[in-house]
Amino acid sequence: MHDIKAIRDNPAGFDAALSRRGIAPVASEVLAIDEARRARILAAETAQAEQNKASKEIGRAKAAGDEDGFARLRALVAEKKAEIARLNDEAKAEDSRLADLLATIPNLPLDDVPLGTDEDDNVEIRRHGTPRDFAFAPKEHYELAAVKSGMDFETAARLSGSRFVVLSGAVARVHRALAQFMLDVHVNENGLLETITPVLVREEMMYGTGQLPKFGEDSYRTEDGWWLIPTAEVTLTNIVNGQTIQAASLPRRHVAHTQCFRSEAGSAGRDTAGMLRQHQFEKVEMVSITHPDESLAEHERMTRCAEDILERLALPYRTMVLCTGDMGFGAQKTHDIEVWLPGQNTYREISSVSTCGDFQARRMNARFRPADGGKPEFVHTLNGSGLAVGRTLIAVLENGQEEDGSVTLPAVLHPWLGGRGRITADGRLA
Secondary structure (H helix, E strand, O other), X not given: OOOHHHHHHOHHHHHHHHHOOOOOOOHHHHHHHHHHHHHHHHHHHHHHHHHHHHHHHHHHHHHOOOHHHHHHHHHHHHHHHHHHHHHHHHHHHHHHHHHHHHOOOOOOOOOOOOOOOOHHHOEEEEEEOOOOOOOOOOOOHHHXXXXXXXXXXHHHHHHHOOOOOEEOHHHHHHHHHHHHHHHHHHHHOOOOEEOOOOOEEOHHHHHHOOOOOOOHHHXXXXXXXXXXXOOOHHHHHHHHOOOEEEHHHOOEEEEEEEEEEOOOOOOOOOOOOOOOOOOEEEEEEEEEEEOXXXXXXXXXXHHHHHHHHHHHOOOOEEEEEOOOOOOOOOOXXXXXXXXXXXXXXXXXXXXXXXXXXXXXXXXXXXXXXXXXXXXXXXXXXXXXXXXXHHHHHXXXXXXXXXXXXXXXXXXXXXXXHOOOOEEOOOOOEO
C-alpha cells in the first residue's frame, strides 16, 4: 500500500517511478478521489459546527419565547444532521474507492533496479560454480533410471489431475533430507526462528502481503472462505499484522517449511513435463521483519543465506537482479537465484529474495515503536526462498546423474540420509 501523503507531495515523482515498471500515470486519479474524500470530510466538519451552533441557539430562542426562531433552528439542526450523515457516507465511499485503487498499484522500484520489461532484461550480478562437463548427454530429472520408480506422475494424475506428483522411496527420502538440511542450516547457523504456521489463512492475510485483490486467480480458495497459502511468506509476514512491536525486538527472522499451493493460472503450457511447476509443492521460506534503516543490508544477508545452501550442495548457480518489468507486485527490489539444470542446459529460478520496504506493512498496519519512545513507524518486510525444495531436488538429481542411470548425491546430505550417498539405477539408496 502506498502513502497517500507521499503521492500528494510528489505526484510527478510517483508516476515517474511507476513508469519504470511500465505502469501508466495514476497519481491524478488517486488525487482526484483523495480530494473528493477530503472535501466531503471538510464539508461534514463544517456542517457539524453549524449544527452545534444552532443547537446552542435553540435553548436561547426557547428561553426568550421566540417560537419562530426555535422552529427555524430546530429544522436547521435536523437538516444539518441529515447533511452530515450524507457527507460521511459519501466520504466513506470515496475512502473505499481510494483504498481499492491504491491496493492495485504495485510497489515502487528502488533507484538502482535496472530498467526493463521482462526476464530478458534482468542483470546477472554474480555466478558461482562451473557446470559439470558430462561425458554423455545429460537427461532431465524425470528421465533418469534412478528416479522413475520414485516419481509417479500417472498415479498423481489419477488422484488429483495434472501438475501433481507422488514421490516414494529414495526420491522421497532425498526430498525430505533436503528440507531438513535447509532448516537446520538456517536455524543453527543463520539464526532464523523455526516456525510452523497454518496453510489455510483468512482473506485479509492474503491482502496484507499483496496476493489480493489483484492476483486471486493465482491461488486456491476454499468454499468457506479460507485461502491456501501460495508461500509461507503470507503467514510469516502476517505474524505482525495489526501489531505495534518494540524496536528492540527487530530484526525478527523466521523460517518455515510448508506445503504451498498455486493455481499456475498464467502458465498454461509452460513446464508441463516433470515436477518443475506444480500446483502443490514445498518450500523453506525465510521472512525478516526489520527496522527501515536495516532492510537493504538484510536483503543482501538473506540472499547470501539462500546462495550458501546451493554452495553447500555443490550446485552451480547465478544471481540476478530483476528488472523493473519482471519484479513481483510487492517488491522494491528482487534477487533471483537460478540453479544450473543440465537436463535443460540452462539456469532456472530456485529462489527469489525480495525487499518490500513498508509496502506490506502499510497493508497490514504493522509498526514498531522507536527506542526513544517517538511516534510508531511502519516496519520493513523481506521474504525469500531458502530454497524451493522440489526444484532443489531436481537440481540435485540432474547434476548428480551418472551414465548408468544412478545419481551421486551431495556429500553434505549424507548425514540426513543415514550415511548413504547414491540412488542406484534401480531406485535404491546406497
